[in-house]
Amino acid sequence: MSKIYVLDTNVLLQDPNSIFSFEDNEVVIPAVVLEEVDSKKRNLDEVGRNARLVSKLIDDLRLKGKLYESVPLCNGGKIRIELNHRSFHQLQEIFVEKTNDNRILAVAKNLSLEEETKNGGRPVILVSKDMLVRVKADAIGLISEDFLHDRVIDNHDIYSGFSDMYIDTEQMNSFYEVHKLPIEGQMSEPYHPNQFVVMRDALSSSSSAIGIVNQTGTAIHKLIFDQEQVWGIRSRNVQQTMAIELLLRQDIPLVTLIGKAGTGKTLLALAAGLLQTEDMGCYQKLVVTRPIVPVGKDIGYLPGEKEEKLRPWIQPIFDNLEYLFNTKKPGELDDILAGMGSIQVEALTYIRGRSIPDQFIIIDEAQNLTKHEVKTLLTRVGEGSKIVLMGDTEQIDHPYLDAMNNGLAYVVERFKEQKISGNVKLLKGERSGLARLAADLL
Known part of the structure; x- marks a missing residue:
C-alpha cells in the first residue's frame, strides 16, 4: 500500500536528498518547513549549505509541475508542498502554543484524519529527527519514524579494526619463526586489508601473538613496529x-x-x-x-x-x-x-x-x-x-x-x-x- 510521508525540517537539513529516500510513496513538505529552511539558508555552516541545496532541489522540481498538487520524482514517488490542512483545531486543547513543530504535527494529523475518511486511505507517517516531535506524534495517535536512511552503521556496530583467532600450537610456532601465517582457511569471518588479528593458542592460555592482514589479504604478518617507543611514549x-x-x-x-x-x-x-x-x-x-x-x-x-x-x-x-x-x-x-x-x-x-x-x-x-x-x-x-x-x-x-x-x-x-x-x-x-x-x- 502506498504511504504519505510528512517530513520535518530537520530531516531536510540533515540530508537534502532525503526526499528521494521514500521509494514510490508520496512525500509531503508542509509550508512551515519551507519557512524554516528559508531562515537557515544564509548560515555559513553545514546547515546553511544544506538549506540552500534543499531550496535548489525543490526549485528544480518546480519546473516539472505544480508543487501544490504533486510532482513525480525520479524514484517513482511524488512530492508536494502542503499549503492546506493547517487547521489547529485538532491540537488546540493539547498543545496550546502554535510553534513550528506543532504546526507540522497539525498538518500531519489533519492529513491522517482526511485519509481515514477515504476508502483505501493511505497511512500518514511523520518523519522527524527530533525525538520529542515523535513523542508528541505518538501522543496524538499519529505514526512517526526517525529518518534512518543516512545511517552509516546499525546498532552502533562500527568496524573495530581487529578480531580474535584461535590457532593450534604448530601454527603459533610457525608464526613466531617465519613471522607470517597464510590466511586461507584460518578466518571464518570476513577480513579487511590492514585488519589486526590477535592470535591465541587454542590449547594454551598463555601463548598469543598480534598480526596484521597484508594489503592483498593473503596472509597475516608480524607487526613492523611492535614495542616501538614513539617520542618517549610506549603502548x-x-x-x-x-x-x-x-x-x-x-x-x-x-x-x-x-x-x-x-x-x-x-x-x-x-x-x-x-x-x-x-x-x-x-x-x-x-x-x-x-x-x-x-x-x-x-x-x-x-x-x-x-x-x-x-x-x-x-x-x-x-x-x-x-x-x-x-x-x-x-x-x-x-x-x-x-x-x-x-x-x-x-x-x-x-x-x-x-x-x-x-x-x-x-x-x-x-x-x-x-x-x-x-x-x-x-x-x-x-x-x-x-x-x-x-x-x-x-x-x-x-x-x-x-x-x-x-x-x-x-x-x-x-x-x-x-x-x-x-x-x-x-x-x-x-x-x-x-x-x-x-x-x-x-
Whole structure:
C-alpha cells in the first residue's frame, strides 16, 4: 500500500536528498518547513549549505509541475508542498502554543484524519529527527519514524579494526619463526586489508601473538613496529600497539582511531607525528586541527588574532604537547613551537581550496564532522601526506549528528575495504583510574 510521508525540517537539513529516500510513496513538505529552511539558508555552516541545496532541489522540481498538487520524482514517488490542512483545531486543547513543530504535527494529523475518511486511505507517517516531535506524534495517535536512511552503521556496530583467532600450537610456532601465517582457511569471518588479528593458542592460555592482514589479504604478518617507543611514549595495551603500527606505517596514508576519552588517541597521534616530522623527516609539517563545536553554551566571539581565537578550542592539543615536551614553565611550549616552525595549528574553516602535500595531518574530535565536511577534508590531502582522523562516536556535540551518521563513522565504514587505510577502536582508558572509571560509568 502506498504511504504519505510528512517530513520535518530537520530531516531536510540533515540530508537534502532525503526526499528521494521514500521509494514510490508520496512525500509531503508542509509550508512551515519551507519557512524554516528559508531562515537557515544564509548560515555559513553545514546547515546553511544544506538549506540552500534543499531550496535548489525543490526549485528544480518546480519546473516539472505544480508543487501544490504533486510532482513525480525520479524514484517513482511524488512530492508536494502542503499549503492546506493547517487547521489547529485538532491540537488546540493539547498543545496550546502554535510553534513550528506543532504546526507540522497539525498538518500531519489533519492529513491522517482526511485519509481515514477515504476508502483505501493511505497511512500518514511523520518523519522527524527530533525525538520529542515523535513523542508528541505518538501522543496524538499519529505514526512517526526517525529518518534512518543516512545511517552509516546499525546498532552502533562500527568496524573495530581487529578480531580474535584461535590457532593450534604448530601454527603459533610457525608464526613466531617465519613471522607470517597464510590466511586461507584460518578466518571464518570476513577480513579487511590492514585488519589486526590477535592470535591465541587454542590449547594454551598463555601463548598469543598480534598480526596484521597484508594489503592483498593473503596472509597475516608480524607487526613492523611492535614495542616501538614513539617520542618517549610506549603502548600500554594491545590496541595502542595496533594504533602505533598504523601511525608509523608509510604505506597507510589514512588512519582512523576510535575510543573513549583517555584512551590515548591524541597523545599517540601527536607523538607519531613529531617522530616522523622532526626526527625522521618523512613530512614537512605536522598540521593539527579539530572542529569548532562547543560543549554546552557557546562562549561567543573571542578577541585577538586567528591563533589567539583558536587557542581555547585547540587547548587539548597543547595539553598533550606540553606532556610530550615535558614543559614546566608558562609560555615554554610556545617558545619551543615557535623555534621549531614545523607544527601548525589550523582551523577547519580555512581548509577549503587548499592542497596539503607532504604533511602529517591530525583531525581531532572528527566525530563532530558531517559526511560533507569529512569529504572536503580528505580531498584536500596532497601527495605524500598522511591523515589521522580520531574521536569518540559516543561523544557528539553537533546537533544534527549521532553515533551512527557522523563523519568519522562514515570514513571508517567506507574505507575498511581499502588498502590505504587502517582503523583501530581503542578500548581501555589510560589517562588515569578516575578518568577510566568516569568514561565507563557516566
